[in-house]
Each structure stands twice: as structure tokens, then as C-alpha cells.
Amino acid sequence: xxxxxxxxxxxxxxxxxxxxxxxxxxxxxxxxxxxxxxxxxxxxxxxxxxxxxxxxxxxxxxxxxxxxxxxxxxxxxxxxxxxxxxxxxxxxxxxxxxxxxxxxxxxxxxxxxxxxxxxxxxxxxxxxxxxxxxxxxxxxxxxxxxxxxxxxxxxxxxxxxxxxxxxxxxxxxxxxxxxxxxxxxxxxxxxxxxxxxxxxxxxxxxxxxxxxxxxxxxxxxxxxxxxxxxxxxxxxxxxxxxxxxxxxxxxxxxxxxxxxxxxxxxxxxxxxxxxxxxxxxxxxxxxxxxxxxxxxxxxxxxxxxxxxxxxxxxxxxxxxx
Amino acid sequence: xxxxxxxxxxxxxxxxxxxxxxxxxxxxxxxxxxxxxxxxxxxxxxxxxxxxxxxxxxxxxxxxxxxxxxxxxxxxxxxxxxxxxxxxxxxxxxxxxxxxxxxxxxxxxxxxxxxxxxxxxxxxxxxxxxxxxxxxxxxxxxxxxxxxxxxxxxxxxxxxxxxxxxxxxxxxxxxxxxxxxxxxxxxxxxxxxxxxxxxxxxxxxxxxxxxxxxxxxxxxxxxxxxxxxxxxxxxxxxxxxxxxxxxxxxxxxxxxxxxxxxxxxxxxxxxxxxxxxxxxxxxxxxxxxxxxxxxxxxxxxxxxxxxxxxxxxxxxxxxxxxxxxxxxxxxxxxxxxxxxxxxxxxxxxxxxxxxxxxxxxxxxxxxxxxxxxxxxxxxxx
Numbered sequence: 001x002x003x004x005x006x007x008x009x010x011x012x013x014x015x016x017x018x019x020x021x022x023x024x025x026x027x028x029x030x031x032x033x034x035x036x037x038x039x040x041x042x043x044x045x046x047x048x049x050x051x052x053x054x055x056x057x058x059x060x061x062x063x064x065x066x067x068x069x070x071x072x073x074x075x076x077x078x079x080x081x082x083x084x085x086x087x088x089x090x091x092x093x094x095x096x097x098x099x100x101x102x103x104x105x106x107x108x109x110x111x112x113x114x115x116x117x118x119x120x121x122x123x124x125x126x127x128x129x130x131x132x133x134x135x136x137x138x139x140x141x142x143x144x145x146x147x148x149x150x151x152x153x154x155x156x157x158x159x160x161x162x163x164x165x166x167x168x169x170x171x172x173x174x175x176x177x178x179x180x181x182x183x184x185x186x187x188x189x190x191x192x193x194x195x196x197x198x199x200x201x202x203x204x205x206x207x208x209x210x211x212x213x214x215x216x217x218x219x220x221x222x223x224x225x226x227x228x229x230x231x232x233x234x235x236x237x238x239x240x241x242x243x244x245x246x247x248x249x250x251x252x253x254x255x256x257x258x259x260x261x262x263x264x265x266x267x268x269x270x271x272x273x274x275x276x277x278x279x280x281x282x283x284x285x286x287x288x289x290x291x292x293x294x295x296x297x298x299x300x301x302x303x304x305x306x307x308x309x310x311x312x313x314x315x316x317x318x319x320x321x
Numbered sequence: 322x323x324x325x326x327x328x329x330x331x332x333x334x335x336x337x338x339x340x341x342x343x344x345x346x347x348x349x350x351x352x353x354x355x356x357x358x359x360x361x362x363x364x365x366x367x368x369x370x371x372x373x374x375x376x377x378x379x380x381x382x383x384x385x386x387x388x389x390x391x392x393x394x395x396x397x398x399x400x401x402x403x404x405x406x407x408x409x410x411x412x413x414x415x416x417x418x419x420x421x422x423x424x425x426x427x428x429x430x431x432x433x434x435x436x437x438x439x440x441x442x443x444x445x446x447x448x449x450x451x452x453x454x455x456x457x458x459x460x461x462x463x464x465x466x467x468x469x470x471x472x473x474x475x476x477x478x479x480x481x482x483x484x485x486x487x488x489x490x491x492x493x494x495x496x497x498x499x500x501x502x503x504x505x506x507x508x509x510x511x512x513x514x515x516x517x518x519x520x521x522x523x524x525x526x527x528x529x530x531x532x533x534x535x536x537x538x539x540x541x542x543x544x545x546x547x548x549x550x551x552x553x554x555x556x557x558x559x560x561x562x563x564x565x566x567x568x569x570x571x572x573x574x575x576x577x578x579x580x581x582x583x584x585x586x587x588x589x590x591x592x593x594x595x596x597x598x599x600x601x602x603x604x605x606x607x608x609x610x611x612x613x614x615x616x617x618x619x620x621x622x623x624x625x626x627x628x629x630x631x632x633x634x635x636x637x638x639x640x641x642x643x644x645x646x647x648x649x650x651x652x653x654x655x656x657x658x659x660x661x662x663x664x665x666x667x668x669x670x671x672x673x674x675x676x677x678x679x680x681x682x683x684x685x686x687x688x689x690x691x692x693x694x695x696x697x698x699x700x701x702x
Contacts, residue, residue, distance in 0.1 A: 006472060006475075007468045007469070007471040007472045007475070008468070008471065008520075009460075009464050009467035009468050009471065009519045009520050009521075009522075010517070010519065010520045011459060011460060011461050011463065011464035011467075011518075011519045012516075012517055012518060012519065012520075013440065013444055013461065013463070013518055013519070014444075014459060014461070015441075015444045015445050015448040015456070015459060015461045016441070016445050018459040022458065022459030022460070022464075024458045024459065024460055024464065024468075025468070026468055026472070026566055034566040034567075035566070036454060036455065036458050036460070036566060038458060049471065049475045062457075062459075063457065065457075065458070
């Protein structure tokens, strides 16, 4: 039987047994009989009073419910948008390319101008039929981040995935680490992650969900000589990941962290040969990981890991078991 | 016989350190002390306590506690509950007891200690007042109001600006009330950009989660205790279906209208006689619906009273000069004993900084469960 939606709401402060926002409405049939209905998250943002649809009975974990299924005349294709910070090269660039392959429009952010390899990546994304924009900005400055996220929403309409990849290291033994060297790494690696997360959350909540993946490090778990600032910042990122997961699960926002081991990047390229050899001897697979291998894990979490949140996932070829 | 209010007690509303027994005692002590000509506890026959949910206070037997604080071994005490109008039903019962000759003087004390728990538990307790069907669908109190408000807004001329103006008005009023939970200036933009709680209801549309207690003393012989009693000229109680979608017109507070009709009839008054008003702004977008149910505005035209300034503090018919549930606070069991105290003071000219000059006839509207029960009272000095 056809019904008409006459009112709807999204309860964002749920009551037990519900843990996340519940969307419901009132429908009226042709005889004027009213009924309560549940509404799927994916339909909420297209609802209008007076919209026609049908009722479908569905069994959920909370019992049997009447669901309102709106009659959608023209299905609008939504192009999802991913923001990758620190995307000019290495792991960030690989993540941008991988997410573009999976259908995302891409926003690449970096502190500096885009180097040649970043420009090439943007061209490759565009050739593949997705949009790609570059926004230069310092993630450690909240005003710049807020401006960047506003610009993304203005240009591409939304933000579905945030990959907090921007990071830096200034390695020194603690006694030789100047306060500003400590602070700069904390500002970029930890505060930058907070800044970007905070700036995208209101949009993700409004859209009905989102996915945040933080690129952390195994240094956060085991510590690393010469990386007090970096390890502390990434440890903070891990705790932030779990907290964001707990706070925003109710809005369908998932948050996980990947903890790469020894990956082929400028950071490990710069290691003295002897040190690299020692490191490789501890890795059961006996090689450095490719940025593309990390990118595949990030993309999996961002697109298919719909039942995974608050997790710290080690990608280190068995170096840490 | 005309039942009169002769005294009052009132604690601050807010997030308070005092627990249930202290709140009840403070409000009762105040009430006994404020009797101008004095009263002995022996003269009080009964004490009625109003409280919505013992789960908040973790205290049963509040009727006995109140009896202890009264200090008359021959009196008795009991608790009543009727959602957000628990305080009004206690007063209604006290009035009836006096009218029927069952008692000469009855003390009513309403309280709620809400801030013992986190927001999750509080939301859960409050949702116990909804229909089982709404609860099954996860529709909280703000959610249930949100569904009605969207229906109303789709049918009538009301905007988010009007809703924000009501929130700002009630916060401004609360500034003048020393008992109010909030002494916080809010802006229209602040309201309209505040966090969504249950679309379209935002945080700054919602009443507060407050602790507090209030008390009134009703008497069959009011002139014995004060030269300036306030008389309860009429009271009405009415219900509608618990599940809002079963109501004839969910955009109209029929239970409030029916309660108002009874109160007007008993008092021999009409809406044009009223010159000061307190209504149940549990969520400020519902305030215009209350005006309509009381006959102060036509159906669907409640917001006009806001736009024309009629209901402002300096308007011709001020509404919620106490700050309302929005900003004075909503410790549910105490709320409508508190509105009675407010109108008692206004009619006696004792409301201090928030006194509206020369008020003679007051009306109080309270409703519970999005309009499944309502009590309306008309008072006159």
C-alpha cells in the first residue's frame, strides 16, 4: 500500500537499547491512518514532507519494524569524496590513487606545493574519470584546516573519508631534542589529526556517516630510540582513534588507525644501510613494505570495513606479532 | 468555598549539591516560614509530594520523608505522579481534598533530583513516559516532540526564527529570576546553530535537566494565614492518547484545550481575562501550540504573538516571565509547583526584579508526554 510521509526526525541522543541515532517518521495511508516507521540512514537526507513510498516489514536486532521506503523517481548518483592529508608523495599519494580507483573524488592536501610525483598522481586520477583537487595547507593550524574543509564541501559537495596521513619526524635522542622540535612533531602528527577530524565531523554527521583512517606507527606501541616526539604523537593518535570511534559510532562514523612497520618511504630511504639491514632481519617477510600495500589496507577500512571501528591495525609483515 | 494559596517555598533550580531529602526539606521549611501570620504543623492535615521518577532520586517513601519534615504526627503524606504535570496533579488533589472537606490545610512539595546520572540514563528515564510503540522505535521525548513540531510547521506559519525568538525570550526572562538554572544570555544565531538533538529540535530549544524543589500551602481559610492570598479560581485536568499519532490532530494540544475549558468554566473566566501566563515550554517550538490551546491565539497563529511582541516581558500578555522550563529549569516533579509559586508572587506583586506590574489573573498550562495529559490552573488575587 502506498503511504505518504508526514513527519520525520533523527534522534541523535539515543535511548537504550539503541546506541546510535535513530531515524523515524510518521506516514499516513490513503485512508488517513497514521503509523510510525523507521527510516534507513541512506534515505534520511532526501526526505521531504509529502514524499510517497511504501512500508516494508523488516526484522532487525531490535525486533520487527515497519520501514518507510521512499519512492525515488530520479536516483541521483552521489560521488563520494576522500580527503588525504600529506598526500603529495609516499603513502599519502598511494592512498589517494587507491581510493580514486575505488570511485572517490580526491582531495590531496600537503604542507608544500605539490611535487612532480603528486602532480602526476592528480593527472592519473583525472584520467581515470574522478575529480582531483589539491589544497595546500598546514594541518597543525586549525583555521587553515577549517578553511580547507569548507572549500572541499563548496567544490565537491561533501566529505566521506578522511585519511589523516600528514606526519613528520625530527629524530633525536630526548636529551638533544629542543622543545620546539618536540612541539612541532606533536603539532603536526597529533594536533593535525585532531584538527582535521574536528573539522570534518559536523559534515559527516550531517551526511549520515563517514570514515576516518589515521596513519599511525608501530613506534607508538613499542617506542623507538630517537623518536620520543614521533612515538608520543602517534601514541596520542592511537588513543584519539579509539575515542573518536566511541564518540561517533552513533552517527555511523567509523575511525581506525593503521600502524605501518618498515615501509619504503623517504623516511626509511634515509636510514643508514647497516641500520636498514638490521631492521630487515627482524621482518619475517624480509623486505620493506610498499606504500601501495598500506594504501590497500586504508582503502579496505574506508570502503569495506563496515563492522570495524576503534581498531589499531598493524601492517608490518610480521615484524610485530 | 474558594481554596487559596497562602505560602510558598522554592529552592534554586540547577545542578545542585543537595540530594532529595535536603531539597524536600528546604522547600517545605521555606513554605512554613513564609506563612505571614504563622502556622503550626498541627494545622496541616496532609502533605502531597510530586516526583516523576524515583529512579532519578533513588528514594522511595518521599511521602513519609515529607511527613517527618512537617512535624505533625497526625498528618499523612503520599506521592503522586503524572509525568511533567506531577506538580499540578498534586495541587489539583490538594484543592479537591480541601473542597470536599477532607482537609483544611494541605502542603504540596514537588521535587526532582535529576543530575545524579549521565545523559544516557536521564534520557532513558524520561523516555519511560513515552508510549511503548514510540519507545520501541527509539523515539525519545525530544524525538516525539520533533515529529509533532515538523507536522505543525508544515501545516502552519511558523519558522525557525520564531522558535529561536522564544528561546531567547525565556533566557532573557530567567536573568531576572534568582532561582533560575540559567543566567546565560543566548543569541538567536546561537540557538539556530546549536547542536541538533532530534531534527528539527536543537539543543537551545530544549528545557534543562535540573535539580530542585518547590512548595505551596493551600488552605480552606486563606485569610487566616495571610491578608493577600491567591485564589485558585479554576483547574482542569484532561488526557489524550499516549501515542501521539492516535490523536485526532497531533498538531493541536487537545488535552490542554480541554483542561483550559474546564478551568475557564470553573473560574467563570475567558481567555481575554488573563493577563499573565506560564506555559509548558519543555521544547520552545511547542510554546505557540500552548497559546493556541489556551485560546490566546487562533489555531496555527501562536507564533504571531511572538512576532508582535505580545508575549514578551514588556508585552501586553507576558508568557514565562520566570524563564520557563527552558531557562528557569525543568526538575520535572517540581516544575509546576514552581510555576504556581511564580504566579502566586506575580499576583501579590512580590516577584522582585521580574515583577510585571498590576497583574490580576494568571493562567498556568502544563502538559506531559507531548500532550497526553494536561492541567490548567487559573489564579486570581
